[in-house]
Amino acid sequence: MRLDESAMNIPINLNDYTPTILVVDDVPANLDVMVAHLQQENIELMVALSGEEGLELAKAKLPDLILLDIMMPGIDGYETCRRLKSDPLTADIPVVFLSAKSDEIDVEKGLNLGAVDYINKPFSLPILRARLNNHLALKHKSDMLIQLACTDELTRIANxxxxxxxxxxxxxxxxxxxxxxxxxxxxxxxxxxxxxxxxxxxxxxxxxxxxxxxxxxxxxxxxxxxxxxxxxxxxxxxxxxxxxxxxxxxxxxxxxxxxxxxxxxxxxxxxxxxxxxxxxxxxxxxxxxxxxxxxxxxxxxxxxxxxxxxxxxxxxxxxxxxxxx
Ligand SMILES: [Mg+2]
The missing domain is CATH 3.30.70.270 (Reverse transcriptase/Diguanylate cyclase domain)
Structure with a gap:
Protein backbone atom coordinates (compact mmCIF):
# COMPACT_ATOMS: atom_id res chain seq x y z
CA MET A 1 0.00 0.00 0.00
CA ARG A 2 1.29 3.40 -0.89
CA LEU A 3 0.53 6.03 1.65
CA ASP A 4 -0.37 9.04 -0.37
CA GLU A 5 -2.41 11.97 0.75
CA SER A 6 -5.74 10.56 -0.36
CA ALA A 7 -5.09 7.37 1.58
CA MET A 8 -4.45 9.51 4.64
CA ASN A 9 -7.84 11.07 4.33
CA ILE A 10 -9.59 8.63 6.59
CA PRO A 11 -13.27 9.51 6.92
CA ILE A 12 -14.02 10.00 10.59
CA ASN A 13 -17.77 10.02 10.06
CA LEU A 14 -19.14 6.65 8.99
CA ASN A 15 -21.76 8.50 6.96
CA ASP A 16 -19.01 9.65 4.62
CA TYR A 17 -17.90 6.10 4.08
CA THR A 18 -19.17 4.37 0.93
CA PRO A 19 -18.14 0.74 1.16
CA THR A 20 -17.90 -1.53 -1.85
CA ILE A 21 -19.51 -4.96 -1.80
CA LEU A 22 -18.76 -7.65 -4.35
CA VAL A 23 -21.62 -10.13 -4.85
CA VAL A 24 -20.63 -13.46 -6.42
CA ASP A 25 -23.49 -15.73 -7.56
CA ASP A 26 -23.92 -17.87 -10.66
CA VAL A 27 -27.64 -17.09 -10.96
CA PRO A 28 -28.21 -13.68 -12.59
CA ALA A 29 -31.66 -13.42 -10.99
CA ASN A 30 -30.10 -13.71 -7.50
CA LEU A 31 -27.68 -10.91 -8.37
CA ASP A 32 -30.59 -8.77 -9.55
CA VAL A 33 -32.36 -9.33 -6.24
CA MET A 34 -29.27 -8.37 -4.23
CA VAL A 35 -28.66 -5.29 -6.34
CA ALA A 36 -32.29 -4.26 -5.94
CA HIS A 37 -32.15 -4.78 -2.15
CA LEU A 38 -28.81 -3.23 -1.39
CA GLN A 39 -28.71 -0.46 -3.93
CA GLN A 40 -30.72 1.96 -1.82
CA GLU A 41 -28.09 1.79 0.87
CA ASN A 42 -24.97 3.89 0.88
CA ILE A 43 -23.11 1.03 -0.78
CA GLU A 44 -21.29 0.51 -4.04
CA LEU A 45 -22.08 -2.86 -5.61
CA MET A 46 -20.12 -5.04 -8.00
CA VAL A 47 -21.27 -8.39 -9.30
CA ALA A 48 -19.58 -11.52 -10.62
CA LEU A 49 -21.23 -14.61 -12.11
CA SER A 50 -18.55 -17.14 -11.17
CA GLY A 51 -15.85 -17.82 -8.60
CA GLU A 52 -13.16 -17.13 -11.19
CA GLU A 53 -14.66 -13.78 -12.13
CA GLY A 54 -15.11 -12.99 -8.44
CA LEU A 55 -11.42 -13.63 -7.73
CA GLU A 56 -10.37 -11.39 -10.62
CA LEU A 57 -12.64 -8.55 -9.47
CA ALA A 58 -11.62 -8.95 -5.84
CA LYS A 59 -7.94 -8.58 -6.75
CA ALA A 60 -8.53 -5.68 -9.11
CA LYS A 61 -10.99 -3.68 -7.00
CA LEU A 62 -10.31 -4.76 -3.40
CA PRO A 63 -13.92 -4.51 -2.20
CA ASP A 64 -14.70 -3.99 1.50
CA LEU A 65 -16.78 -7.16 1.69
CA ILE A 66 -17.60 -10.16 -0.48
CA LEU A 67 -21.00 -11.86 -0.49
CA LEU A 68 -20.31 -15.32 -1.79
CA ASP A 69 -22.61 -18.04 -3.09
CA ILE A 70 -21.40 -21.62 -2.54
CA MET A 71 -22.91 -23.75 -5.27
CA MET A 72 -21.50 -22.52 -8.55
CA PRO A 73 -20.15 -24.27 -11.63
CA GLY A 74 -16.36 -24.07 -12.00
CA ILE A 75 -14.74 -23.28 -8.67
CA ASP A 76 -17.36 -23.25 -5.94
CA GLY A 77 -17.72 -20.74 -3.13
CA TYR A 78 -15.56 -22.71 -0.69
CA GLU A 79 -12.66 -22.84 -3.14
CA THR A 80 -13.15 -19.18 -4.04
CA CYS A 81 -12.98 -18.31 -0.33
CA ARG A 82 -9.89 -20.49 0.18
CA ARG A 83 -8.10 -18.69 -2.68
CA LEU A 84 -9.15 -15.25 -1.41
CA LYS A 85 -7.77 -16.09 2.04
CA SER A 86 -4.47 -17.46 0.72
CA ASP A 87 -3.68 -14.35 -1.32
CA PRO A 88 -2.20 -11.60 0.90
CA LEU A 89 -3.82 -9.02 -1.33
CA THR A 90 -7.37 -10.26 -0.62
CA ALA A 91 -6.91 -12.18 2.65
CA ASP A 92 -8.28 -9.36 4.82
CA ILE A 93 -11.48 -8.79 2.86
CA PRO A 94 -14.37 -10.16 4.94
CA VAL A 95 -16.28 -12.92 3.19
CA VAL A 96 -19.95 -13.63 3.95
CA PHE A 97 -21.39 -16.83 2.55
CA LEU A 98 -24.92 -16.62 1.25
CA SER A 99 -26.13 -20.10 0.53
CA ALA A 100 -29.08 -22.46 0.37
CA LYS A 101 -26.83 -25.10 1.95
CA SER A 102 -27.92 -24.85 5.56
CA ASP A 103 -26.51 -28.02 7.14
CA GLU A 104 -24.39 -27.52 10.20
CA ILE A 105 -21.44 -29.12 8.42
CA ASP A 106 -21.66 -26.67 5.50
CA VAL A 107 -21.86 -23.65 7.77
CA GLU A 108 -18.95 -24.91 9.85
CA LYS A 109 -16.87 -25.53 6.74
CA GLY A 110 -17.55 -22.01 5.46
CA LEU A 111 -16.64 -20.38 8.76
CA ASN A 112 -13.51 -22.52 9.11
CA LEU A 113 -12.36 -21.29 5.71
CA GLY A 114 -12.19 -17.82 7.21
CA ALA A 115 -15.60 -16.40 6.33
CA VAL A 116 -16.87 -13.89 8.92
CA ASP A 117 -20.48 -14.98 8.51
CA TYR A 118 -22.79 -17.48 6.88
CA ILE A 119 -26.31 -16.49 5.91
CA ASN A 120 -28.88 -18.95 4.69
CA LYS A 121 -31.02 -18.46 1.61
CA PRO A 122 -33.80 -17.47 1.61
CA PHE A 123 -32.70 -14.61 3.82
CA SER A 124 -34.46 -11.88 5.73
CA LEU A 125 -33.52 -8.58 4.15
CA PRO A 126 -33.40 -6.52 7.39
CA ILE A 127 -31.18 -9.13 9.06
CA LEU A 128 -28.90 -9.35 6.03
CA ARG A 129 -28.55 -5.56 6.01
CA ALA A 130 -27.89 -5.41 9.73
CA ARG A 131 -25.22 -8.10 9.55
CA LEU A 132 -23.55 -6.51 6.53
CA ASN A 133 -23.52 -3.14 8.26
CA ASN A 134 -21.87 -4.66 11.33
CA HIS A 135 -19.19 -6.38 9.23
CA LEU A 136 -18.57 -3.23 7.21
CA ALA A 137 -18.18 -1.13 10.35
CA LEU A 138 -15.59 -3.58 11.66
CA LYS A 139 -13.76 -3.63 8.34
CA HIS A 140 -13.67 0.15 8.34
CA LYS A 141 -12.21 0.25 11.84
CA SER A 142 -9.63 -2.36 10.99
CA ASP A 143 -8.63 -0.40 7.84
CA MET A 144 -8.16 2.71 9.95
CA LEU A 145 -6.02 0.85 12.47
CA ILE A 146 -3.83 -0.61 9.72
CA GLN A 147 -3.47 2.86 8.26
CA LEU A 148 -2.49 4.26 11.65
CA ALA A 149 -0.01 1.44 12.25
CA CYS A 150 1.71 2.28 8.94
CA THR A 151 1.82 6.02 9.38
CA ASP A 152 4.36 8.31 10.98
CA GLU A 153 2.40 10.48 13.37
CA LEU A 154 4.28 13.70 12.76
CA THR A 155 4.82 13.74 9.02
CA ARG A 156 1.84 11.58 7.96
CA ILE A 157 4.06 9.64 5.55
CA ALA A 158 4.82 5.91 5.92
CA ASN A 159 6.71 4.89 9.04
MG1 LIG B 1 -25.38 -20.96 -6.91
Missing amino acids: RRHFDLIFEREWLRAQRNQTRLSLLMIDVDHFKQYNDHYGHGEGDRCLKQVARALTVELHRPADLLARYGGEEFVVLLPETDFEDAEFIANQLAAAVEKLAIAHKKSTCAPHVTISIGLASQLPGSQASRQQLLKQADRSLYKAKNSGRNQVYGTMSAINEAPAAN
Whole structure:
Protein backbone atom coordinates (compact mmCIF):
# COMPACT_ATOMS: atom_id res chain seq x y z
CA MET A 1 0.00 0.00 0.00
CA ARG A 2 1.29 3.40 -0.89
CA LEU A 3 0.53 6.03 1.65
CA ASP A 4 -0.37 9.04 -0.37
CA GLU A 5 -2.41 11.97 0.75
CA SER A 6 -5.74 10.56 -0.36
CA ALA A 7 -5.09 7.37 1.58
CA MET A 8 -4.45 9.51 4.64
CA ASN A 9 -7.84 11.07 4.33
CA ILE A 10 -9.59 8.63 6.59
CA PRO A 11 -13.27 9.51 6.92
CA ILE A 12 -14.02 10.00 10.59
CA ASN A 13 -17.77 10.02 10.06
CA LEU A 14 -19.14 6.65 8.99
CA ASN A 15 -21.76 8.50 6.96
CA ASP A 16 -19.01 9.65 4.62
CA TYR A 17 -17.90 6.10 4.08
CA THR A 18 -19.17 4.37 0.93
CA PRO A 19 -18.14 0.74 1.16
CA THR A 20 -17.90 -1.53 -1.85
CA ILE A 21 -19.51 -4.96 -1.80
CA LEU A 22 -18.76 -7.65 -4.35
CA VAL A 23 -21.62 -10.13 -4.85
CA VAL A 24 -20.63 -13.46 -6.42
CA ASP A 25 -23.49 -15.73 -7.56
CA ASP A 26 -23.92 -17.87 -10.66
CA VAL A 27 -27.64 -17.09 -10.96
CA PRO A 28 -28.21 -13.68 -12.59
CA ALA A 29 -31.66 -13.42 -10.99
CA ASN A 30 -30.10 -13.71 -7.50
CA LEU A 31 -27.68 -10.91 -8.37
CA ASP A 32 -30.59 -8.77 -9.55
CA VAL A 33 -32.36 -9.33 -6.24
CA MET A 34 -29.27 -8.37 -4.23
CA VAL A 35 -28.66 -5.29 -6.34
CA ALA A 36 -32.29 -4.26 -5.94
CA HIS A 37 -32.15 -4.78 -2.15
CA LEU A 38 -28.81 -3.23 -1.39
CA GLN A 39 -28.71 -0.46 -3.93
CA GLN A 40 -30.72 1.96 -1.82
CA GLU A 41 -28.09 1.79 0.87
CA ASN A 42 -24.97 3.89 0.88
CA ILE A 43 -23.11 1.03 -0.78
CA GLU A 44 -21.29 0.51 -4.04
CA LEU A 45 -22.08 -2.86 -5.61
CA MET A 46 -20.12 -5.04 -8.00
CA VAL A 47 -21.27 -8.39 -9.30
CA ALA A 48 -19.58 -11.52 -10.62
CA LEU A 49 -21.23 -14.61 -12.11
CA SER A 50 -18.55 -17.14 -11.17
CA GLY A 51 -15.85 -17.82 -8.60
CA GLU A 52 -13.16 -17.13 -11.19
CA GLU A 53 -14.66 -13.78 -12.13
CA GLY A 54 -15.11 -12.99 -8.44
CA LEU A 55 -11.42 -13.63 -7.73
CA GLU A 56 -10.37 -11.39 -10.62
CA LEU A 57 -12.64 -8.55 -9.47
CA ALA A 58 -11.62 -8.95 -5.84
CA LYS A 59 -7.94 -8.58 -6.75
CA ALA A 60 -8.53 -5.68 -9.11
CA LYS A 61 -10.99 -3.68 -7.00
CA LEU A 62 -10.31 -4.76 -3.40
CA PRO A 63 -13.92 -4.51 -2.20
CA ASP A 64 -14.70 -3.99 1.50
CA LEU A 65 -16.78 -7.16 1.69
CA ILE A 66 -17.60 -10.16 -0.48
CA LEU A 67 -21.00 -11.86 -0.49
CA LEU A 68 -20.31 -15.32 -1.79
CA ASP A 69 -22.61 -18.04 -3.09
CA ILE A 70 -21.40 -21.62 -2.54
CA MET A 71 -22.91 -23.75 -5.27
CA MET A 72 -21.50 -22.52 -8.55
CA PRO A 73 -20.15 -24.27 -11.63
CA GLY A 74 -16.36 -24.07 -12.00
CA ILE A 75 -14.74 -23.28 -8.67
CA ASP A 76 -17.36 -23.25 -5.94
CA GLY A 77 -17.72 -20.74 -3.13
CA TYR A 78 -15.56 -22.71 -0.69
CA GLU A 79 -12.66 -22.84 -3.14
CA THR A 80 -13.15 -19.18 -4.04
CA CYS A 81 -12.98 -18.31 -0.33
CA ARG A 82 -9.89 -20.49 0.18
CA ARG A 83 -8.10 -18.69 -2.68
CA LEU A 84 -9.15 -15.25 -1.41
CA LYS A 85 -7.77 -16.09 2.04
CA SER A 86 -4.47 -17.46 0.72
CA ASP A 87 -3.68 -14.35 -1.32
CA PRO A 88 -2.20 -11.60 0.90
CA LEU A 89 -3.82 -9.02 -1.33
CA THR A 90 -7.37 -10.26 -0.62
CA ALA A 91 -6.91 -12.18 2.65
CA ASP A 92 -8.28 -9.36 4.82
CA ILE A 93 -11.48 -8.79 2.86
CA PRO A 94 -14.37 -10.16 4.94
CA VAL A 95 -16.28 -12.92 3.19
CA VAL A 96 -19.95 -13.63 3.95
CA PHE A 97 -21.39 -16.83 2.55
CA LEU A 98 -24.92 -16.62 1.25
CA SER A 99 -26.13 -20.10 0.53
CA ALA A 100 -29.08 -22.46 0.37
CA LYS A 101 -26.83 -25.10 1.95
CA SER A 102 -27.92 -24.85 5.56
CA ASP A 103 -26.51 -28.02 7.14
CA GLU A 104 -24.39 -27.52 10.20
CA ILE A 105 -21.44 -29.12 8.42
CA ASP A 106 -21.66 -26.67 5.50
CA VAL A 107 -21.86 -23.65 7.77
CA GLU A 108 -18.95 -24.91 9.85
CA LYS A 109 -16.87 -25.53 6.74
CA GLY A 110 -17.55 -22.01 5.46
CA LEU A 111 -16.64 -20.38 8.76
CA ASN A 112 -13.51 -22.52 9.11
CA LEU A 113 -12.36 -21.29 5.71
CA GLY A 114 -12.19 -17.82 7.21
CA ALA A 115 -15.60 -16.40 6.33
CA VAL A 116 -16.87 -13.89 8.92
CA ASP A 117 -20.48 -14.98 8.51
CA TYR A 118 -22.79 -17.48 6.88
CA ILE A 119 -26.31 -16.49 5.91
CA ASN A 120 -28.88 -18.95 4.69
CA LYS A 121 -31.02 -18.46 1.61
CA PRO A 122 -33.80 -17.47 1.61
CA PHE A 123 -32.70 -14.61 3.82
CA SER A 124 -34.46 -11.88 5.73
CA LEU A 125 -33.52 -8.58 4.15
CA PRO A 126 -33.40 -6.52 7.39
CA ILE A 127 -31.18 -9.13 9.06
CA LEU A 128 -28.90 -9.35 6.03
CA ARG A 129 -28.55 -5.56 6.01
CA ALA A 130 -27.89 -5.41 9.73
CA ARG A 131 -25.22 -8.10 9.55
CA LEU A 132 -23.55 -6.51 6.53
CA ASN A 133 -23.52 -3.14 8.26
CA ASN A 134 -21.87 -4.66 11.33
CA HIS A 135 -19.19 -6.38 9.23
CA LEU A 136 -18.57 -3.23 7.21
CA ALA A 137 -18.18 -1.13 10.35
CA LEU A 138 -15.59 -3.58 11.66
CA LYS A 139 -13.76 -3.63 8.34
CA HIS A 140 -13.67 0.15 8.34
CA LYS A 141 -12.21 0.25 11.84
CA SER A 142 -9.63 -2.36 10.99
CA ASP A 143 -8.63 -0.40 7.84
CA MET A 144 -8.16 2.71 9.95
CA LEU A 145 -6.02 0.85 12.47
CA ILE A 146 -3.83 -0.61 9.72
CA GLN A 147 -3.47 2.86 8.26
CA LEU A 148 -2.49 4.26 11.65
CA ALA A 149 -0.01 1.44 12.25
CA CYS A 150 1.71 2.28 8.94
CA THR A 151 1.82 6.02 9.38
CA ASP A 152 4.36 8.31 10.98
CA GLU A 153 2.40 10.48 13.37
CA LEU A 154 4.28 13.70 12.76
CA THR A 155 4.82 13.74 9.02
CA ARG A 156 1.84 11.58 7.96
CA ILE A 157 4.06 9.64 5.55
CA ALA A 158 4.82 5.91 5.92
CA ASN A 159 6.71 4.89 9.04
CA ARG A 160 9.72 2.59 9.34
CA ARG A 161 7.60 -0.49 10.05
CA HIS A 162 5.70 0.03 6.83
CA PHE A 163 8.92 0.66 4.93
CA ASP A 164 10.39 -2.63 6.22
CA LEU A 165 7.33 -4.54 5.01
CA ILE A 166 7.28 -2.97 1.56
CA PHE A 167 11.06 -3.17 1.20
CA GLU A 168 10.94 -6.91 1.80
CA ARG A 169 8.12 -7.34 -0.71
CA GLU A 170 9.79 -5.20 -3.38
CA TRP A 171 13.11 -6.89 -2.75
CA LEU A 172 11.61 -10.32 -3.42
CA ARG A 173 9.84 -9.00 -6.48
CA ALA A 174 13.09 -7.55 -7.84
CA GLN A 175 14.86 -10.87 -7.26
CA ARG A 176 12.09 -12.80 -8.95
CA ASN A 177 11.81 -10.49 -11.96
CA GLN A 178 15.52 -9.70 -12.18
CA THR A 179 14.85 -5.99 -12.00
CA ARG A 180 16.79 -3.18 -10.41
CA LEU A 181 15.94 -1.59 -7.11
CA SER A 182 17.38 1.57 -5.61
CA LEU A 183 17.35 3.09 -2.16
CA LEU A 184 17.91 6.62 -0.96
CA MET A 185 18.80 7.41 2.65
CA ILE A 186 18.13 11.04 3.43
CA ASP A 187 19.28 13.13 6.35
CA VAL A 188 18.37 16.72 7.11
CA ASP A 189 21.67 18.59 7.44
CA HIS A 190 22.57 19.99 10.87
CA PHE A 191 19.12 19.22 12.20
CA LYS A 192 20.26 19.08 15.80
CA GLN A 193 21.53 22.64 15.49
CA TYR A 194 18.24 23.62 13.87
CA ASN A 195 16.30 22.20 16.80
CA ASP A 196 18.63 23.80 19.36
CA HIS A 197 18.39 27.18 17.70
CA TYR A 198 14.73 27.33 16.65
CA GLY A 199 13.14 24.97 19.19
CA HIS A 200 11.46 21.58 18.84
CA GLY A 201 8.17 23.01 17.57
CA GLU A 202 9.95 24.59 14.62
CA GLY A 203 11.98 21.41 14.21
CA ASP A 204 8.79 19.40 13.83
CA ARG A 205 7.40 21.93 11.40
CA CYS A 206 10.60 21.71 9.37
CA LEU A 207 10.37 17.88 9.18
CA LYS A 208 6.75 18.12 8.07
CA GLN A 209 7.65 20.57 5.32
CA VAL A 210 10.55 18.42 4.15
CA ALA A 211 8.34 15.29 4.10
CA ARG A 212 5.72 17.19 2.13
CA ALA A 213 8.27 18.45 -0.43
CA LEU A 214 9.72 14.95 -0.87
CA THR A 215 6.23 13.45 -1.30
CA VAL A 216 5.30 15.96 -3.99
CA GLU A 217 8.53 15.25 -5.86
CA LEU A 218 7.96 11.49 -6.06
CA HIS A 219 5.54 10.86 -8.88
CA ARG A 220 5.52 7.12 -9.55
CA PRO A 221 2.98 4.97 -7.69
CA ALA A 222 5.51 2.33 -6.56
CA ASP A 223 8.00 4.80 -5.07
CA LEU A 224 7.79 4.80 -1.30
CA LEU A 225 8.90 7.58 1.02
CA ALA A 226 9.10 6.78 4.72
CA ARG A 227 10.35 8.44 7.86
CA TYR A 228 13.19 6.23 9.00
CA GLY A 229 13.63 7.90 12.36
CA GLY A 230 14.44 11.37 13.73
CA GLU A 231 15.46 13.54 10.80
CA GLU A 232 16.14 10.56 8.56
CA PHE A 233 13.99 9.58 5.61
CA VAL A 234 14.26 6.67 3.22
CA VAL A 235 13.00 6.32 -0.34
CA LEU A 236 12.44 2.96 -2.00
CA LEU A 237 12.61 3.10 -5.79
CA PRO A 238 11.54 -0.19 -7.41
CA GLU A 239 12.61 -0.87 -11.00
CA THR A 240 14.99 2.06 -10.90
CA ASP A 241 18.65 1.95 -11.94
CA PHE A 242 21.49 3.99 -10.51
CA GLU A 243 21.28 6.86 -13.02
CA ASP A 244 17.54 7.32 -12.58
CA ALA A 245 17.84 7.09 -8.81
CA GLU A 246 20.58 9.72 -8.89
CA PHE A 247 18.37 11.97 -11.00
CA ILE A 248 15.50 11.55 -8.53
CA ALA A 249 17.82 12.16 -5.57
CA ASN A 250 18.99 15.44 -7.08
CA GLN A 251 15.40 16.49 -7.66
CA LEU A 252 14.55 15.72 -4.04
CA ALA A 253 17.51 17.76 -2.82
CA ALA A 254 16.46 20.65 -5.06
CA ALA A 255 12.87 20.44 -3.80
CA VAL A 256 14.05 20.82 -0.20
CA GLU A 257 16.34 23.73 -1.10
CA LYS A 258 13.38 25.40 -2.81
CA LEU A 259 11.49 25.41 0.48
CA ALA A 260 14.07 27.98 1.58
CA ILE A 261 13.59 27.25 5.28
CA ALA A 262 16.03 29.59 7.03
CA HIS A 263 18.78 27.76 8.95
CA LYS A 264 21.23 30.18 10.56
CA LYS A 265 23.26 27.43 12.20
CA SER A 266 23.92 25.41 9.05
CA THR A 267 27.45 25.44 7.67
CA CYS A 268 26.38 24.31 4.17
CA ALA A 269 23.75 26.91 3.26
CA PRO A 270 21.65 29.68 4.85
CA HIS A 271 18.65 27.37 4.55
CA VAL A 272 17.70 23.77 5.28
CA THR A 273 19.35 21.20 3.00
CA ILE A 274 19.55 17.43 2.85
CA SER A 275 22.27 14.85 2.27
CA ILE A 276 21.38 11.73 0.31
CA GLY A 277 23.08 8.35 0.21
CA LEU A 278 22.20 6.20 -2.78
CA ALA A 279 22.52 2.46 -3.24
CA SER A 280 21.38 0.58 -6.30
CA GLN A 281 20.87 -3.13 -6.60
CA LEU A 282 21.94 -4.74 -9.88
CA PRO A 283 19.83 -7.60 -11.25
CA GLY A 284 21.31 -10.93 -10.27
CA SER A 285 23.40 -9.40 -7.48
CA GLN A 286 23.99 -11.73 -4.53
CA ALA A 287 23.99 -8.90 -2.01
CA SER A 288 21.26 -9.12 0.62
CA ARG A 289 18.52 -6.66 1.44
CA GLN A 290 20.40 -5.66 4.59
CA GLN A 291 23.56 -5.08 2.58
CA LEU A 292 21.75 -2.72 0.24
CA LEU A 293 20.42 -0.80 3.23
CA LYS A 294 23.89 -0.69 4.75
CA GLN A 295 25.31 0.49 1.45
CA ALA A 296 22.80 3.36 1.29
CA ASP A 297 23.73 4.22 4.87
CA ARG A 298 27.44 4.21 4.03
CA SER A 299 26.76 6.44 1.02
CA LEU A 300 24.85 8.83 3.27
CA TYR A 301 27.77 8.90 5.69
CA LYS A 302 30.09 9.78 2.80
CA ALA A 303 27.73 12.51 1.58
CA LYS A 304 27.73 14.00 5.08
CA ASN A 305 31.47 13.61 5.47
CA SER A 306 32.14 15.34 2.17
CA GLY A 307 30.43 18.53 3.31
CA ARG A 308 26.70 17.59 3.29
CA ASN A 309 24.07 19.10 0.95
CA GLN A 310 24.83 16.54 -1.74
CA VAL A 311 24.03 13.16 -3.22
CA TYR A 312 26.54 10.36 -2.88
CA GLY A 313 26.21 6.93 -4.39
CA THR A 314 28.27 4.11 -5.75
CA MET A 315 27.22 1.33 -8.03
CA SER A 316 30.32 -0.81 -7.92
CA ALA A 317 30.30 -1.49 -4.20
CA ILE A 318 26.93 -3.18 -4.48
CA ASN A 319 28.30 -6.31 -6.09
CA GLU A 320 29.91 -7.43 -2.89
CA ALA A 321 30.02 -11.06 -2.02
CA PRO A 322 27.20 -12.13 0.29
CA ALA A 323 27.92 -12.03 3.98
CA ALA A 324 29.09 -15.32 5.48
CA ASN A 325 26.02 -15.66 7.70
MG1 LIG B 1 -25.38 -20.96 -6.91
